[in-house]
Amino acid sequence: MPQIFRPYADTVLRVALLAILVVPVAAIGAAYAVMWSPYVTGQNVVIEQPVPFSHQHHVGALGLDCRYCHTAVERSPVASVPPTHTCMTCHSQLYTNAQMLAPVRKSLASGIPIRWNRVHRLPDYVYFDHSVHIANGVGCTTCHGQIDDMPLTRQTAPLTMSWCLSCHRDPAPHLRPQSQIFSTTWRPPKDAEKAGRALMSAYHIDTTHLTDCTVCHR
């Protein structure tokens, strides 16, 4: 009587059974890996800019306060990228002929603004407000990393929803007093939990509503 199944039929069946167990796990794992990879989140990807602005020089070396340029951060949802005029407050007198700054001078002369490439991007359905975070004790470097060490700006945090929620669920370890918000040298103290609880009550932060959908999505 001729065989119905070829010799390799066993192998096919075993491979298929193994695949049913392994492939879904692997696929989901691969999806997570892709979604958490810098390819999708943009984490630690250095973005090219029309003018290679160096925070390391301006903030780290020169010691400029964040708010010198990002003027709206204490009042507005956006931190605001400075107008060309702000650059020219210094660069009308320093490095006036530097090749690197030609686009800035051109912008001032022509009245056409500089088109910066966005580094920290949130989807359109996320409504993030800088000013309320500043008011509640979240410092710049907590989310934006050691900006004073960046020759070119990059995004140090993944900016995924779970990353935001990890702080919204328990903000205490990430808070600092108002005087340190714009400091690049502040590090969390040894008793971060205790200091954090004190700051939570000082800022009147109530976590019960911090994880409501409407806090960020409208």
Next chain:
Amino acid sequence: MTARPPIAPADAGRFDIDRRRALTLLAGGMALALSSCGPPREEIVPYVSMPEGMTPGLPLTFATAVAPFGYAQGVLATSHEGRPTRLDGNPRHPSSLGAIDIFAQAEIMSLYSPDRAQAVRHGDDIAAWSAFEGALQAQLEQEKLRRGAGLRIVTGRITSPTLIRQLQALADVFPAARWLRFEPIDDDAPRAGAVAAFGEPLVTLPHLDRAKVVLTLDADPLGPGPQQLRNAAAFAKVRQSRLTPDDFLRLYAVESMWRLTGANADERLALAPQLMRNVALRVAQALGASVDAGDLPDRARRFADAVAKDLAGNKGRAIVLAGDTQPPEVHALCHWINAQLAAPVDHLPPVDANDKSHAQSLQELADDLGAGRVETLIIIDSNPAYAAPGALKLRELIGKAPFSAHLGLTDNETAQRCQWRLPMSHALEAWSDLRAVDGTASIVQPLIRPLYDTRSAHHVIGLLHGDLGADPYALVRETWQARATGDFESQWRRWLHDGVIADSAAAPVTPPQPHLPNVAPAQGTPPLTLVLAPDPSLWDGRFADNAWLQECPRPLTHEVWGNSLKIAPQDAAIHGLRDGDVVKLAHDGVTVAAPVRVQDGQPAGVVAATLGLGRNAAGAIGNGVGFDVYPLRGPAAGWHIEGVTIEATDQRHAPPTTQHHFRLDAEDKDILRTLAIDDLPRGTASSQDRGESLPSLLPRQNEDGYQWAMVIDTSVCIGCNACIIACQSENNVSVVGPEEVEAGRIMHWLRVDTYFLHEKDEPPGFQPVPCMHCEHAPCEPVCPVAASVHDGEGLNAQVYNRCVGTRFCQSNCPYKVRRFNWFAYSHDQAYANLGADTVTAQYNPDVTVRGRGVMEKCTYCVQRISRARREAEKTDTPIPDGGVVTACQSACPTRAISFGDLNRKDSSVNALRHEPHHYAMLGHLGTRPRTTYLARLNNPNPAAQDDGA
């Protein structure tokens, strides 16, 4: 089903290819996709030099004024990064008092309309302004030789002191020229009546808040128009539950068609317009005049006697108002009656400086054009080719002028018949000034640079003076410099800041005692009469290209995208007509085809239609919508046409209506509860029947912090629809177009339902229905992806990015407040031309623009709650009572909507929830809605009613 624009062309997918090429393309495609598939790169573009006072990310608010029908409405315009996105009422303006009507709100849509005229056209060719200026100067040289005898300037109602100054100064340069002013919704009869009574054309402004009894004879003080906002605010003051029955206003309305005033009246009589003078004569008799009052049908006689008695018994607090359909002698009679009653009305000198009657102006224009006396015709923001009475044949005559120019926002019917079509700057793009109906002046300041190569009327009239560089800003400053006292610059800044020029209102005049005019009573039954009225959504047709207003449901019939001929059941039975049958409406050789709607409450022998539809040059939005009744109007314009005939045809057509789209499963009288003020149980708290006594398995919510709630007072909701348009402009609610409305897919988050609770010819009640934000929301447990969730402050939140479009929540909602995006109404499947870039410029950046397949609904303006909460956190102070004002709440002229925090002891919503007539809609379902209602209070007079009704 509806045919939506295809996403892919019809013949895509048909091509011949072999396997090798297919695989190559596939590989190439995958490589491309992978390399380009990533988060989209965005740019941040800052200023070069940032304007002072601007904080990026925060909107700025400027006070200005708009004039939807010539009279100013003070508005506050919100501007995001130099782009105006919405208009709200200016609390400092006495005609607005912080509220705003649908027409002023919709002006923002006119600003961004894709159908706007963008360039000067000479015939069909695009030309430059300099070409027009050259041609005009050459023409004016000739006019100077004639002293301007061939020059005619046609405008709408002008209340701008600067423009009036410029026009009057033209008389020095061209003494024989004529300025003709014409508004389709004219006030000729009241003016003539005032002249007959007082000797001058005084304007009557009633003080409804000082009245106890008001009788309207086809007048519409609560209806659309320049006085609506102040009349509605005054009306609300005397319809409050805390008033005793003696102080509660009683409104009697005698109407020839359903108007908003009659819909809100306590007693209403449907009567042919010719017979209304007999009612007035009866009232005059009761006040001691020896006049013959003629005959009235039984019901009308009972009504008239009751009203006369009520008026006579309330001297000093009674007002009689006559409407547009009434001839001047009836207006004069009402002035006499008001004088006898010592009625609380103000008589003001008219703001409209042009004293010629509208009808006379048009007749003059038609005669001059026909006789060839017009050489230079300049038309400013007016549409006589469409809106003039058909008998004058202006549509054909305009082309006879050798030189004609039209300045307007769009290429309308008149522009298409003029040689030069000039694009006009919008009110939000140019400097000007305006007066409200009480004379209050405001400076109009622009919010944005002109989007296109447009100029304002000031510039064009300046060209007539020979001034090529007339600057509206300089002209307006010049006007007011002459009237300033003290330091002009600081006063100017104060006027710009406030939006109102202080003490510029006209002072009331004490007129001479009017004599009793000789008014002969009407005899017999009048022939079939057509009554005309401005359209509640489109006014006189100037807003036909405004998508928001086309889709704004008319107050009683909920018709959108079209109009119908209203007919009484008796007349419909005679002709064998039902809703939607098309009839031929004819008068004097002119025939119009119109679909009918049978309406109880329409007097027998009277048919009614609204003006402003049936246009054919209103752009993609307005063309071919509805039927045009202007052709039927006689040369004296007039508001009722006697002796029309109706002939049934076998066609059927009806404008879409949303009346039955959201039926709730309960008795009407439980959904909208009404109560006579005499029956209001005083001193008892409401039974709190919000279903709290019903048991529930759901866990108790944490109720710390803010707990938002809304209470809507249906006693004072007049059905003006301002809240609907306010919500639409604040929340980026899309317009879906007539086919989608037919399918039941209108997107308005807030609807105003009309309930006829007793007989269908008695005044109904209006009930605004936003989302109830139920504490036990039926829409929440059924969402498979948790896109409908409850937040800690009592809001039911819809998370758009999570929604996958199962629509289970919509079917489970008992209030039918959820709306689904069946198509990408805001993007590439937008209706007509609403996907254009300029339309998206209006969107509020604080609210997500929803895509296809996503559910949406009222959010209690969560973006405003969020902004208030963030401000409170930054200043470390709690949100004050009244710190959050929803869009619908801010637009409402009667303050019917209250919003606030339940956890505040002294908040207005807490107080209102303890009123005896407070109730929750469908409370028996146990949903525990946060939006609750106050029952509709009225003040009927049984003596005025039909016995046995």
